[in-house]
Amino acid sequence: MLSAPNTVRRQCPAAGFPACRFWGRLVALLVCFLLGTVFVVARQQENEFWKAARQGDLETVRTLLAKGVDVNTRFRYGATALS
Numbered sequence: 001m002l003s004a005p006n007t008v009r010r011q012c013p014a015a016g017f018p019a020c021r022f023w024g025r026l027v028a029l030l031v032c033f034l035l036g037t038v039f040v041v042a043r044q045q046e047n048e049f050w051k052a053a054r055q056g057d058l059e060t061v062r063t064l065l066a067k068g069v070d071v072n073t074r075f076r077y078g079a080t081a082l083s
Contacts, residue, residue: 045064045067045069046069046070046073046075048060048064049061049064049065049069049073049081050073050075050081052064052081053081053082054081061081
């Protein structure tokens with residue numbers, strides 16, 4: 001009969017201690033913060049794009065498109081900036 005190889009489970013050196021849980025939670029919190037920041041910045045650029053398109057500010061529209069703003073972003077009531 002073949003036996004399964006021994007698997008070593010890697011754990012935090014201080015597994016079960018508050019310090020280990022602290023660092024795990026801190027990393028999770030930092031990841032959430034960074035993702036939230038990226039979302040807010042993207043949303044601000046989309047709002048600037050909407051405003052520039054509605055005002056006919058072609059230079060700002062081109063700048064925001066060069067930064068990667070999606071031209072098909074839907075705003076209130078399902079409208080796009082170019083509709």
